[in-house]
Amino acid sequence: MKYIFLVVVLFAFAKANAQGPPITADKPIMLGGGSFTAKTLTEIRDTERGTSVYVPIMLHYLPTSNSLFAVHIPYINYDFNDGTSGSALADIKVLGKYQFYRKDATGKTFRVIAKTFQSIPTGDKVDLLGQSTGFYEGYYGIVSGYETLKYGISTELGYNWSPEATVDEFRGKFGVGLPLLKPQYPNKQVNLYFEYTSSLFTDRDWYQLLYAQGIQYAGKNITFDLAVQLPLIQNLPETRELNYSVFLGTRYTF
């Protein structure tokens, strides 16, 4: 924890010039109508209950400069301490975004979007939150972001509704992105991310505050991402506590 704090302080004062898209948080910037982005963000999640490896293949399409439609097809492998294990298709997700506010200035922009995630119950009923519950879930949120050439800030506030399961959740996210190299185009950047996720599971009265430290290499239209997520606060049964998550991802826009 002490080291995380040191890293935060160190890079808060580092000279920074530009950044790319966040890793575990979301962004409100859409890159031009008619474009596609293929992504993956593998999550290796280690909890007191066991380990899961979640591998989604994501295809994002922007019909216009202010709307997005996406499909996430995930594969999951899980191995719990009680002996339960398996490899299967997880819950397929359909994502929609609509940007309803934009304020631009030279080298900076502020945007706000409405966002929905619909989880289709195609996964095993293994209660892996956000990955494979085997129940329908609908997430509705607002994402805002202020991007400048010196830093990027993103926030998200939303609610996950699960009529058949007990995973209703108030979710809040806050992320800061800092680049380490001088801004240039074509893009060649190394970016650092400091991202917080706050989750209140209302049905279960569980609460988690997670911190993710991420690093990203961003080329002209491709990124490679790595993040480690650790719990800061956990108010849930000991057997369900998170030890850590590791995220490995890449995205390619075409």
Added chain:
Amino acid sequence: MKNILLIVLTVFMVVPALQAQKSYDQFEVQVDGLGCPFCAYGLEKKFKEFKGIKKVKIDIETGDFSFAYPTEKALTIESVEKQVVKAGYTPVTGRVVRFDGTVEAMKTAPKKETAVKAKNLITKTAFVAGNCAMCEARIVKATTDLMGVTTASWNKDTKMLEVSFDKKATTLDAIEKAVADAGHDTKNHKAHSDTYDGLPGCCAYERVEY
């Protein structure tokens, strides 16, 4: 065999010559909202829909976006403006220099102005260092972005900025400072060297001695 060699040689000589003769119009647009290098990629990608586009340059710090486009296609500055909007960004100023030397400017949207009383409106001139059309766009934008400024124009030959503004809302000194912050030396304010160094090559004017 000799004939074939002759034909191949002729093709190799004529084709490049024909290509060299192809004429291009030069477009320059100041774009707001490029908050990250990925944004610039989104803009370039959208403009790749214009088949034949060449020499695409984007300066993400100033928002200066320029490219060349075949004259024969008669691309209008209005189409360029619309394409910037379709890419998800805001066109501020722009112009096209046609191959024959004629210049067409983008009609920018009128700024939301608070009512300026005629007795408060004054016009003044100030020296501003700069070189080219991109400098002009940057200087005019830095000036007109200020609250109280109603009109501004800069002459690249005389280097003089003529600006009309509400004397109750701003001052010539504040205007000169805003222009210096954008990278251009004035008589009373020097641009920061980092900002000056970040200007495109064509904008590298001779620094003012203080």
